[in-house]
Every structure is written in C-alpha cells, then in structure tokens.
Amino acid sequence: MRHESKFSSWIRAGGQSTFVSPLTSLVILERKSSVVPDRLLDSIIDDALVAAVSRLNQYLPSGVSVDVSSVELTPIRDQLRAEVATRLTETGVAVGPNDPVITAIIARYAEILNGFLQAEGLHVDRYIWRSRDDSRVRAIHAANDDHIFFWSNPPEGGHPGQSWNCRCTAEPIIYPSAIPEGATCDILTGDRLASVFPDADSEKLSAIARELDLRVVSGQLDIRERLIHFLAQMRHEAGDDARLVEGLNYNPQGLRNTFDYFLDHPDDADLYGRMDVHPADQVSIANLAYANRLGNGDADSGDGWAYRGRSLFQLTGRANYRAFSEWHEANFGEGIGFETEPSRAAEPVYAVRSAVYFWLSHDLPGLADAELTDEATNTITAQINRRTRIYEDRRELMRSIRDGGRFDDICRFSVASPRFEDAE
Numbered sequence: 001m002r003h004e005s006k007f008s009s010w011i012r013a014g015g016q017s018t019f020v021s022p023l024t025s026l027v028i029l030e031r032k033s034s035v036v037p038d039r040l041l042d043s044i045i046d047d048a049l050v051a052a053v054s055r056l057n058q059y060l061p062s063g064v065s066v067d068v069s070s071v072e073l074t075p076i077r078d079q080l081r082a083e084v085a086t087r088l089t090e091t092g093v094a095v096g097p098n099d100p101v102i103t104a105i106i107a108r109y110a111e112i113l114n115g116f117l118q119a120e121g122l123h124v125d126r127y128i129w130r131s132r133d134d135s136r137v138r139a140i141h142a143a144n145d146d147h148i149f150f151w152s153n154p155p156e157g158g159h160p161g162q163s164w165n166c167r168c169t170a171e172p173i174i175y176p177s178a179i180p181e182g183a184t185c186d187i188l189t190g191d192r193l194a195s196v197f198p199d200a201d202s203e204k205l206s207a208i209a210r211e212l213d214l215r216v217v218s219g220q221l222d223i224r225e226r227l228i229h230f231l232a233q234m235r236h237e238a239g240d241d242a243r244l245v246e247g248l249n250y251n252p253q254g255l256r257n258t259f260d261y262f263l264d265h266p267d268d269a270d271l272y273g274r275m276d277v278h279p280a281d282q283v284s285i286a287n288l289a290y291a292n293r294l295g296n297g298d299a300d301s302g303d304g305w306a307y308r309g310r311s312l313f314q315l316t317g318r319a320n321y322r323a324f325s326e327w328h329e330a331n332f333g334e335g336i337g338f339e340t341e342p343s344r345a346a347e348p349v350y351a352v353r354s355a356v357y358f359w360l361s362h363d364l365p366g367l368a369d370a371e372l373t374d375e376a377t378n379t380i381t382a383q384i385n386r387r388t389r390i391y392e393d394r395r396e397l398m399r400s401i402r403d404g405g406r407f408d409d410i411c412r413f414s415v416a417s418p419r420f421e422d423a424e
Helices: 008-012 026-033 037-057 074-091 100-121 139-144 202-214 224-238 252-258 260-264 266-272 282-289 318-332 342-346 348-361 364-368 374-384 391-404
Strands: 019-021 064-066 093-095 126-131 148-150 168-172 184-186
Touching (some): 037 064, 037 074, 074 100, 100 168, 202 348, 224 348, 224 364, 224 374, 224 391, 252 260, 252 282, 260 282, 266 282, 318 342, 318 348, 342 348, 348 364, 364 374, 374 391
Antiparallel strands (some): 019 093
C-alpha cells in the first residue's frame, strides 16, 4: 500500500504499534497526523482498483484484461474519494500498512468497482452471488449465496460491496461473444514478447514483461506506435535471446564494421578478434573500443569492460551508468549505485528501467509519434546508436512487429497496478 504519513519511514524501519488519530474533518486530519489527504484517498481507491481489476480478470480469457481506460471512471472515482473521506472521518485514520480499517475500506470499494466495471466496461447484466463459507457471513447474505442477480435489480440489502464487511463478491456471468469492442485489451506477457525474442528464456521474458507492464504509463509506452518502436529497437539491441549483457565475440571484420577504434587500428582487430586460431579477447575488445569515451578512462583502466553494454538498450560507459543511477534514485528511491555495481543493470527489472530511462531522456516517445514508418525508425535509430551502419535491420524489425499484430491492442495502463489517473 501507499498510504502515507510522517510515520511511514518509522513503520518501514520496523515499528510495531499502530498510531490512530481521530478526526472531524480533513483539515484536522492533515494537521494532526501530517497525512496528505488527497494522496491518502487516491492511494486507497487505487488499491481498490488494483483488487477489482485482478478479481475481474480471472473470469476473462487468458491474456486479456478489462480495459479500464475505456470506462468513464471520473464519477465513481469522485464518489469513492468522498465516501472514503467520510469513513476515515468517522473512524479515525490508522497509520499502518495492514490496519483493519484500511483493509475493510479497500475490500468494500474493490467490490463496488468490480460491479461497476462489470456493468459499465463489459456490459455484464447479471452475476452469481458468492459468499465466504464461514460463520461470519450474515444470514441475509448467506441466503443469497449461489443465486443469480441482475445489476439492474439488486437483492434485499443491495449488491455485494454495498454494505460493510459483506464477505461476498459478484461473480460475473460473461458471454465472450457479447463483450463489446474495446471493452478488453491484451495483457503484456512473456508469451507475447516471445514473438519479438524467439530464442529468449521464458522466465526472463516473463520478468521483462512484468516490469514493462508497470512502466507502460510512466515510460510513455501507452500507444501502439510508441510500444512497437520501443520493442523494435530493444529487439535489435538485445538480439533474439534478449541478452542483457553485450556480446563482444566479434571476428576481425565485425570489429572493424562496429567500432571506430578497430576501423582505425585494423591490426588490433586481427589480434583480438575471433579467428580459427584463437577466440575473441572480449575484455581487451571492450577496453579498447570504449576507452576515453562515455566517461571511461583509458584502456588500462578497465572501464570499457566494467561498463560494457548492459540492459535492453545496452547502457554503456561509466557516465551513462552514473546518470542512470541518479535517474533511478529520483524515480524509484531504491538507492542502487549502478556505477559501483554495474552488473545489476543486467537484472531484468533494471534492464527494463534502464531502457525506459534512455527512451525518455532522449525524447523518443515524441519521435515514435511520427507513425510506424521507415523514416520514424531512422530518426529513432540515429538517437540510440548514431554510429550504427545497420539501419535497414531496424526498419525490418519495426515492420515485422507492426505487421504481426501482436501489440495492436495492448492495455494502455498497467494491468498489475492500474490507477485512476492513468485511465484519464
């Protein structure tokens, strides 16, 4: 949860007790416990939205989510914020990650949102009442168990979620053929990414897909053109197997074609490149190719090898590792020093974040908005690797992903962590 107060750092540090501040208005709430009311309310209803989407998605076909961005959420968002504020005023604000008041609020409003998304998003007109099979279920709710109700005709006491601590849920009766166009969208999964990285390990792709899903909005990958350009460039940088560490197993001609140093020093290309009589000396290749550039020291410093390309967009050079560390700290607050721990940039989560960092810092979303054309691909390629001599390969990759249709209807929000503001 993201429910915040001036005590949040104390709680994360291991505090066990609960601080409760009764209040009579949001002004008093803000003064007494330094909770930012708007952020607290948005955090609670966002957590309810996460729970509602997760609950509803289990009834949809695999790889598909209810498209919250196609539903007008503003009215129910405002309603929930007002109701949650009233509830907190009545009970007092408990500052704790698992407080029963917060838990009950999220449970209730997740169920309200579940019903709202069923009726307004999927156009489901009926549901099956499901109650938990325990002694705490109220008699009136137990009597509804396993019965079918119409959203237009609530049972006595209201639909699930309309009373506190209902211990019940509405299981939608979904006819796939009746779901309106645009009511669902495709989840970004490892299986879907396998069409881009056919030789990649499935576990790695699943980890990459999970993090990409979380960055769809903040990474400005929320329209088809941007996502496809991003994937095409990522595929060229990381290869068929989605490698997260640069491969330097070049033959002499490959070295001369790829690196200016070896073009200018052809004898070194023969000395260090892969030949029948010896393997490629990848450490020396990196140290020579990246010496005295990108913030690196000379060839003897070892910086070229230490800060060789990693992540999905091949983060390269000491200066770029340092800049990524600063951006990552500002955006995620994790305090990881990629300059001191460069190998961590090859972990799937950080490999995705590094690619997003490059994508945003070079203003590539705007270039991607120029449609899925060869010209737009050329412009983006020049920003990613201006020295590359292989533009056609990237154009072919873009066209292949574009024409394959696997990413035409990807959800424009994070399925794992949807927020009301991302649907606006």
